Amino acid sequence: MSSSFFPTLGELVKYLFDVSGALPRKYSSKDIIDSESKKKTIQKKLQRLKNEERELEGNLKELLSLLEGLLFSVIKDGRSQLALRSMLQNLVAGYQQLVSTEGTYLSRSESIKWALKNRMLDRFVLSLNKYQMMNSEYYRKWSFPEGLWWLPDLSGDKIKWPMNTAYQWVYDEVGVNQTHFHFPDHGLIDDDRLAQNLQNIHRWVNEGRTPSWSSVEKNLTDSIRALADATREEHRVLINEEEKENFMFVLFFARISNEIFKTMLDSFGADYVEDIIGHITKQQLCINEGRGVLKRAIEQKISDIDDPYQCYRDRAYYITTMHYWNNLEKNVALELSELFANPRSEYLYQNVSVLAANIFAEAVKYSQSVYFDRTLIEMVNRGLKLKGGRLCTKENISDFETLLDEEGLKVKLSWLLDWITAAYYYHNEEDEKAFPLFLSAFEKAKYCAGKNQYKLVNQYVESCAKNGKWKEFKKGVAWANYLGIEIRWHRGCEETDEKLSFAYNLMKEKAMRYPVL
Numbered sequence: 001m002s003s004s005f006f007p008t009l010g011e012l013v014k015y016l017f018d019v020s021g022a023l024p025r026k027y028s029s030k031d032i033i034d035s036e037s038k039k040k041t042i043q044k045k046l047q048r049l050k051n052e053e054r055e056l057e058g059n060l061k062e063l064l065s066l067l068e069g070l071l072f073s074v075i076k077d078g079r080s081q082l083a084l085r086s087m088l089q090n091l092v093a094g095y096q097q098l099v100s101t102e103g104t105y106l107s108r109s110e111s112i113k114w115a116l117k118n119r120m121l122d123r124f125v126l127s128l129n130k131y132q133m134m135n136s137e138y139y140r141k142w143s144f145p146e147g148l149w150w151l152p153d154l155s156g157d158k159i160k161w162p163m164n165t166a167y168q169w170v171y172d173e174v175g176v177n178q179t180h181f182h183f184p185d186h187g188l189i190d191d192d193r194l195a196q197n198l199q200n201i202h203r204w205v206n207e208g209r210t211p212s213w214s215s216v217e218k219n220l221t222d223s224i225r226a227l228a229d230a231t232r233e234e235h236r237v238l239i240n241e242e243e244k245e246n247f248m249f250v251l252f253f254a255r256i257s258n259e260i261f262k263t264m265l266d267s268f269g270a271d272y273v274e275d276i277i278g279h280i281t282k283q284q285l286c287i288n289e290g291r292g293v294l295k296r297a298i299e300q301k302i303s304d305i306d307d308p309y310q311c312y313r314d315r316a317y318y319i320t321t322m323h324y325w326n327n328l329e330k331n332v333a334l335e336l337s338e339l340f341a342n343p344r345s346e347y348l349y350q351n352v353s354v355l356a357a358n359i360f361a362e363a364v365k366y367s368q369s370v371y372f373d374r375t376l377i378e379m380v381n382r383g384l385k386l387k388g389g390r391l392c393t394k395e396n397i398s399d400f401e402t403l404l405d406e407e408g409l410k411v412k413l414s415w416l417l418d419w420i421t422a423a424y425y426y427h428n429e430e431d432e433k434a435f436p437l438f439l440s441a442f443e444k445a446k447y448c449a450g451k452n453q454y455k456l457v458n459q460y461v462e463s464c465a466k467n468g469k470w471k472e473f474k475k476g477v478a479w480a481n482y483l484g485i486e487i488r489w490h491r492g493c494e495e496t497d498e499k500l501s502f503a504y505n506l507m508k509e510k511a512m513r514y515p516v517l
Contacts, residue, residue, distance in 0.1 A: 010049035103450030
């Protein structure tokens with residue numbers, strides 16, 4: 001793999017498991033994972049997916065299904081479960097699209113920083129608002145902290161983490177302070193368990209430590225029981241299951257946010273985190289404009305309808321906002337692709353919503369200052385043109401290699417140089433010499449060559465077939481399917497030996513050769 005690349009898809013999935021805190025530390029026969037051996041099996045599968053070993057697509061589906069199940073065991077509200085599932089699927093699909101279409105020539109660290117700010121967080125904020133508004137009528141029974149409460153606040157002498165905000169909101173909702181929420185009879189009785197719970201809260205809230213989810217869940221459950229049994233009437237509070245589920249949801253979301261922003265802080269520093277917070281805040285202001293217009297339009301349509309049980313209102317919000325956000329997400333993705341393909345295109349600013357235009361402006365401002373290296377892009381375009389056909393001679397390849405060396409780009413673009421040289425041998429029907437170079441280019445280009453991976457992986461699997469390398473062919477096709485990259489003569493087919501054999505035997509034919517690569 002190149003020295004410049006995005007993390008693998010498996011690394012993202014493993015990180016999602018880590019930040020969710022969903023893997024248990026203690027076990028119960030009622031849990032999905034009820035033993036240490038099952039947990040270790042899952043951890044091995046996550047490591048294999050991270051390293052891209054064995055059944056990629058099958059393991060991905062299995063692990064994502066397991067993660068959904070673990071999340072659903074925490075968040076039991078049906079509508080919230082659907083929203084979580086959709087947001088998770090959207091996040092993974094967004095990352096697949098990112099790594100298969102967007103190239104990077106930055107370091108791994110800088111690539112992550114760029115992807116977070118310009119793609120993943122924008123997509124997350126859109127998804128969050130989409131499902132909030134789709135379910136806004138349903139969630140009238142719930143309450144939430146105000147504003148962008150799930151963002152940390154770095155403005156003071158001490159960082160205020162989302163869990164701090166979430167717990168303070170819980171105390172305000174119940175109407176008691178921190179001490180009397182977790183230990184209602186503090187000072188009246190001795191209770192080691194509640195005393196430890198109170199001490200843990202001080203660590204989590206005041207010292208900014210992020211606990212396991214099971215610890216948060218147990219602490220809240222203990223506190224709710226203690227409040228119901230409090231000796232002092234002024235501290236006795238009955239919290240029903242609906243309110244408990246509401247608190248669980250907010251604390252679970254806050255804990256995940258804590259983990260993510262702490263990772264950012266440790267990896268990239270406070271300035272980057274503050275930049276991200278400012279970016280999200282601007283995006284949310286833009287989104288609020290669109291939400292306000294849509295809400296007024298829906299209210300105008302349903303204002304005269306007799307709907308005593310709010311069923312029609314809930315349905316109207318759900319369906320209308322689902323279509324609105326689906327179209328918006330699709331337009332943002334398409335128009336951003338066009339924007340980065342042609343940054344000066346005036347087309348982009350015609351028929352674009354206020355929200356989309358603001359997203360574009362923010363993304364372009366950051367991307368052009370950090371991401372675009374015109375010399376490097378010029379070299380990539382020159383190399384791709386050279387690879388195509390008649391210009392692909394040994395002399396031209398040697399001149400291009402010298403030019404890369406002079407520009408200090410030989411290491412970053414080594415995948416391209418290998419690809420061009422492989423293409424030279426391919427054009428001359430020297431398939432044995434072409435294969436190791438196609439293999440090298442394919443491995444180096446993973447997670448950095450963007451949309452060029454489509455042609456490269458297709459040429460690599462064709463080279464596998466022409467050299468009788470069935471196992472390598474299958475692995476190449478499996479990797480492409482894993483990232484959603486189509487393989488010629490295998491589009492839309494199942495990954496069975498019968499279907500694969502058809503494409504393999506067709507590509508194996510010496511006469512089946514593309515004149516332009």
